Amino acid sequence: MASFLTGKNGCAVVAGGSSIPLKSWKAKFAKDELDTTNTGSNGARSYILGLEHVEFTVEGLWDAAKFNPFSSDAEAPSVTVGDYLNLLFSVDCTNAQISIDNAMITAVDIDVAEDAIVKYTISGKSSGSFMLDGTTEPPP
Numbered sequence: 001m002a003s004f005l006t007g008k009n010g011c012a013v014v015a016g017g018s019s020i021p022l023k024s025w026k027a028k029f030a031k032d033e034l035d036t037t038n039t040g041s042n043g044a045r046s047y048i049l050g051l052e053h054v055e056f057t058v059e060g061l062w063d064a065a066k067f068n069p070f071s072s073d074a075e076a077p078s079v080t081v082g083d084y085l086n087l088l089f090s091v092d093c094t095n096a097q098i099s100i101d102n103a104m105i106t107a108v109d110i111d112v113a114e115d116a117i118v119k120y121t122i123s124g125k126s127s128g129s130f131m132l133d134g135t136t137e138p139p140p
Contacts, residue, residue: 011093012058014085021060023119025089027098028055029132054100054126056089062110062118079122081105102128 012020032050079085083105089098107123 007091009092011090013088013090013093019093020058021063023059023061025056025058027089030055054098054130055123056087056098056100056103056125057121057123059119059121062120079105079108081108084127097133099131100126101130102126 087103104127105124109121111119
């Protein structure tokens with residue numbers, strides 16, 4: 001029988017133990033593409049792979065009574081563009097599937113609609129090492 005995972009228990013944790021209640025999180029494992037095209041490429045582009053990194057996005061509903069990601073309150077981290085945070089991403093809030101020691105925050109969006117709950121989106125990428133399930137090897 002299949003053993004599918006659901007996202008209902010997923011979370012992100014900022015170093016120090018502050019769990020961020022989320023609507024969703026996603027991570028993209030990538031390597032830079034370096035253009036090696038030259039006059040010997042016979043009119044075709046040529047590339048090699050460079051450095052690896054993780055790009056991530058977290059989305060949440062802004063519940064000021066439980067978590068305010070933009071507050072300077074000691075219980076919640078203040079998150080602004082340019083911050084570097086140690087982050088753990090998990091599908092079960094128990095075991096870290098992805099650990100980023102120096103996550104650079106590149107964008108913070110707030111979505112306010114008259115007929116909806118206020119949402120936030122925080123995006124960034126790894127700046128330094130990261131681990132996937134306890135290993136520094138990227139996924140295949």
